[in-house]
Amino acid sequence: MKINKTEIIDTYAEAFSMWSAKVIITAETDHWAQGAAQAMTGFATSVIGCKCEAGIDQKLSKKETPDGRPGYSVLIFTIDKESLGKRLIERIGQCVMTCPTTACFSGYETNDSVNVGGALRYFGDGYQIGKKIQNERYWRIPVFDGEFIIQENFGVKQSVGGGNFYILGSNSKSCINALTESIEKMKKVPGVILPFPNGAVRSGSKIGSKYKDLIASTNHIYCPTIKGVVKDSAVPENVNTCYEIVIDGMNEECVSEAMKIGINTVAQDGVIQITAGNFGGKLGQYKFFLKDLIK
């Protein structure tokens, strides 16, 4: 299979079930809302080392936020529901509550929820005030510039993590150019995040290691510098650079949509091959076949 001159390997990306929450952060100005959203999604590239994966989903207009102020929606993913609650409390408490003028709301309306505001309220040291509007409880926590408003319960749901594809190119420059354009388009798909720096990974990993204490290590078969010594190297002769793009999404459809846009955009001159990571179907419930994603 080919798109332009780029070969598409007949394989699939294996993704797995994760729990996600959508957090709406608002503030007096876009500047402060963005600051809080960026802080909250920092150090959240991979559950392997960061305990969660997070990213900014969309910039929201005043009409799209609960309090009519500028805002951002942030998606955060963890392996289980319990740890999602913990990560939300940590990250909202340290990164959103601390940011001037912000407020924080749940972006999902689901039956499943975790108590976030109900835990953070104790920061109010007894001066916090709970308020109910319809069936939702909000907490008003006194802070230096007024009050931090946070919803008590945040909706959570089972989602999809680890959607991916690899691009293999003749050199770093051509790959980076193609990646940048592709990632910008993928980020516009609602309900997905690309949790790694600017959306791409150069240190793709495999499960396990020769060192017994490590749960993950470099996916050596895609490392060009050692292709001469790795017997099962997946790096073709004319390839000198590989990158991975990881996609987490609210559901299978949006991950698929983002992968489709990404693959079809990234297939440019200098990108020799596109493939995907899987574990032979043993790890994840979701399979995204590259052949189904080609326009």
Added chain:
Amino acid sequence: MKLKLHTQPEVPLEAESITPAVINKLKVKEVEKIKIFHGNREVNIADFFSVSNNKLELLELEGDMHKIKYIGANMFSGEIQIEGNVGAHLGSAMSGGFIKVNGNTGDWIAPEMSGGRMHITGNGGHCIACAYRGAAKGVTGGEIIIEGNVKNELGHAMAGATMVVGGKCGDFTGVNMISGTILTFGEMGTRTGAGMKRGSIICMNNLEILPTFSYDCSYNPIYLKLLFKYLIENTKIKIEDKFFDGSFDRWSGDAIEMNRGELLVYSA
């Protein structure tokens, strides 16, 4: 089911049985025989109402029912829509469901309410959502929206409900309040929040602040933006743009009690 008043009672009717849970599961003939009290005499619903099946889950009432008390008492689910005025004790001890009144109400509505919603498009009387005399607590939950004016003692000793008044309030609004929210848009009577322990009284008009309240600061509470947005989407109360971004003076009190209550008064 639909009940239409055909005869005005000479003395108040006590109609605790007019709730969706009692009426909606019966046939028209059975509803007509439900007992209600006309003064101290037991009568049938049919003596005062014509009953018809509207084939809806909604219980509809029509007519000038200002002498009919206890409609929706102990209601826990379902919906009542009332076209016309209604008497005292509407929604007494209700814990769920929704009552909409397109008209005015009498005194003492929603006593001992713990949940559900009530929306009145006209005016209310005295002692709305008020604790009975001698009771430590009044309403403990739910939501009451009155688009018009109310008289004295709104939310006396309330503990957890949300109340919104589009017009004026009488004296002693939120007196002895324990928790919850009262939001008012019109002029206020005297001694608002007297003896309040916790809770919020939010006024869009200036009011007499009792000397046992202390001034904290002037700020723009984000919480009010959520409340205003909800009211715009669900009521006809006119909320001016200036309230969204305006400044509110915050007063803490009442110092004769726990001093954890707040008055938020729109300033500019």
